[in-house]
Amino acid sequence: MAKKIQAAHAGTQPAKSAVKPKKVVGTNRSEAHAAIEEELVRALQSHLPYWQLSAEESSRSVIFAKYLDSLAKLNLCRDELVALGFSLGRATISYDTPPLDAVRAEKEKEIADEYRIQLDSPVNNAGADLGALPIEEIRDHLNLALNNATRKLITQFVDGLAALMSRQLIGMAHWPSENTIKYWYCRHRVTTQAAFTTATSELVRSRTDTFRVHRLRTDTVEHRKVQYVPTTVTRECHRHDAIDAHSCSIKEATVVIPQNIKELIDAIPAWMRPSIRIADGYLIRKRNEDRQTISSSVISQVDVREEVTTTYFHGTDPALLLGNLVLIGWGPAEIEEERKAEGKRQVVAQCLSGANDWGMPAFIIQVLILALGNKLVVHPVGLMLVMFAFASSVFCFARCIRFVFQAKSMQMDELGVQLTVAGPALMFAGLEMFIVLRSPPWMVMGVLIACLGGYLVYKSPFYRSL
Numbered sequence: 001m002a003k004k005i006q007a008a009h010a011g012t013q014p015a016k017s018a019v020k021p022k023k024v025v026g027t028n029r030s031e032a033h034a035a036i037e038e039e040l041v042r043a044l045q046s047h048l049p050y051w052q053l054s055a056e057e058s059s060r061s062v063i064f065a066k067y068l069d070s071l072a073k074l075n076l077c078r079d080e081l082v083a084l085g086f087s088l089g090r091a092t093i094s095y096d097t098p099p100l101d102a103v104r105a106e107k108e109k110e111i112a113d114e115y116r117i118q119l120d121s122p123v124n125n126a127g128a129d130l131g132a133l134p135i136e137e138i139r140d141h142l143n144l145a146l147n148n149a150t151r152k153l154i155t156q157f158v159d160g161l162a163a164l165m166s167r168q169l170i171g172m173a174h175w176p177s178e179n180t181i182k183y184w185y186c187r188h189r190v191t192t193q194a195a196f197t198t199a200t201s202e203l204v205r206s207r208t209d210t211f212r213v214h215r216l217r218t219d220t221v222e223h224r225k226v227q228y229v230p231t232t233v234t235r236e237c238h239r240h241d242a243i244d245a246h247s248c249s250i251k252e253a254t255v256v257i258p259q260n261i262k263e264l265i266d267a268i269p270a271w272m273r274p275s276i277r278i279a280d281g282y283l284i285r286k287r288n289e290d291r292q293t294i295s296s297s298v299i300s301q302v303d304v305r306e307e308v309t310t311t312y313f314h315g316t317d318p319a320l321l322l323g324n325l326v327l328i329g330w331g332p333a334e335i336e337e338e339r340k341a342e343g344k345r346q347v348v349a350q351c352l353s354g355a356n357d358w359g360m361p362a363f364i365i366q367v368l369i370l371a372l373g374n375k376l377v378v379h380p381v382g383l384m385l386v387m388f389a390f391a392s393s394v395f396c397f398a399r400c401i402r403f404v405f406q407a408k409s410m411q412m413d414e415l416g417v418q419l420t421v422a423g424p425a426l427m428f429a430g431l432e433m434f435i436v437l438r439s440p441p442w443m444v445m446g447v448l449i450a451c452l453g454g455y456l457v458y459k460s461p462f463y464r465s466l
Contacts, residue, residue, distance in 0.1 A: 033158055035323060036322060036325070037158050040154045040158070041150055041154050043271050044077060047271045048073055049069045049073065050142070053066050060138065063142065064126055067126060070146055071124055071149070074149055074153060078119045080269040081269070084269070085160070086115060087263065087267035088264060089115030090108050090111070090264075091263060092169075092187050093189075094189050095191075095192075096190070096191040097192060102229075107190050117161070119156050119157060120153075120156065125141070170327055170328070171237075171326035172184065173279065173326050179244055180245055183319055183326045184237055184240070185237075185326045185329040186238075188235055189236060191234070194230075195229045197227045198225070198228065200226075202221065203222075236288055237289040238288055240329065241284055241286075243281060243282050246281070247277040247278065247321065248277065248278055248280075249276070249277065250265060250276055257318075276321070278318055283331060318335075348407045354403040355403035358403065359397065361393070365393035365396070366390075366428050369386055369389055369390060369436070370432060374438065377437065386436075390429065394421065394425045397425065398417075402417065405462075416460075423457035423460055430451070434446035434447060
């Protein structure tokens with residue numbers, strides 16, 4: 001059986017793989033790409049239920065069930081590979097300044113669409129005619145069909161990566177020796193400028209009604225305001241040379257990995273991860289080739305400017321490899337940015353923890369005053385206790401607000417901080433006067449104080465930004 005399948009592959013598969021790369025890349029499939037293909041085919045087949053069947057299995061229902069489960073698994077892997085292409089495109093994007101959400105969504109979709117890889121869905125070759133054959137012939141046919149479906153999926157994926165490389169969207173690595181590497185990869189840098197708004201008016205409909213002594217004309221004018229954000233997208237081709245280089249698996253990597261690369265790694269299917277390597281070395285040369293495209297919704301003419309610059313850096317120089325294909329890379333600058341970002345995330349987490357530690361007691365104290373205050377204020381000591389509890393809650397709330405300011409990196413003078421604290425404090429004070437004291441003069445005063453606190457909350461820049 002094995003010899004028959006092997007002979008069938010030897011007669012059909014090489015002819016298919018010899019033609020397809022010419023259509024995509026324009027050259028014969030390289031040995032490196034063929035090695036990637038074989039490795040991914042073996043990795044994917046090891047996760048298909050059909051290949052886990054024992055050679056002695058003779059139940060048709062079990063054989064076809066495993067085959068259909070394997071086709072479903074292949075279809076799921078196809079979806080994962082398509083999503084991986086989009087994740088790869090998004091991972092190449094960086095922003096000079098945080099953009100608006102609409103700009104971010106538009107540019108991510110625009111760039112990610114360039115990384116789209118077309119993959120065909122697997123075809124179900126099972127049928128009643130095949131089920132009527134002897135078990136050995138069924139196994140031979142399904143073995144060949146499933147093997148071809150797996151190879152077709154992986155071939156299309158590798159060819160898609162080769163097409164991305166030919167368009168300089170992903171790169172390639174070359175090892176001149178065991179511990180030296182030279183490679184290139186692509187990044188997209190997005191820069192946004194201040195938004196501007198245009199207003200237009202257009203007559204869209206006009207109607208004239210004739211009466212006995214006069215005419216009435218009704219014009220409908222459409223007024224439109226459109227906000228535009230000038231955006232500059234720079235495609236950067238990074239070419240790196242490194243010494244003392246080595247590669248390791250994702251689990252063994254100790255280098256700092258930026259957040260966008262982590263998201264890309266998370267998108268890599270589990271069956272493919274053992275084939276992914278992270279190369280690292282000591283960067284001794286870096287060259288950037290930039291193609292700058294100025295794009296905006298209102299600019300019909302696209303200005304394309306190409307420039308080549310050479311800069312010198314040193315430090316660790318990682319890259320994410322699939323065989324000799326470089327999916328993406330990062331260098332000393334990105335590593336330093338990620339360390340700063342990680343430090344900032346830790347500061348934000350500590351500030352939010354501090355805000356929770358101080359905000360929760362303030363809230364609990366206010367709830368206790370509302371629940372028990374009317375029973376305590378009838379005694380002078382109880383009244384003093386309520387006043388002390390309220391003052392304590394305001395102090396806790398002020399500490400909470402200061403921690404929130406630090407977490408959001410907001411700069412505000414002392415008067416602004418006091419007004420930010422005073423708004424909710426006055427609202428709670430008015431509410432407690434209305435509920436606890438329960439006499440008309442105090443209730444009216446409580447409403448007025450609560451309204452004053454609500455006005456301060458409405459005018460506060462902090463609360464308006466939430």
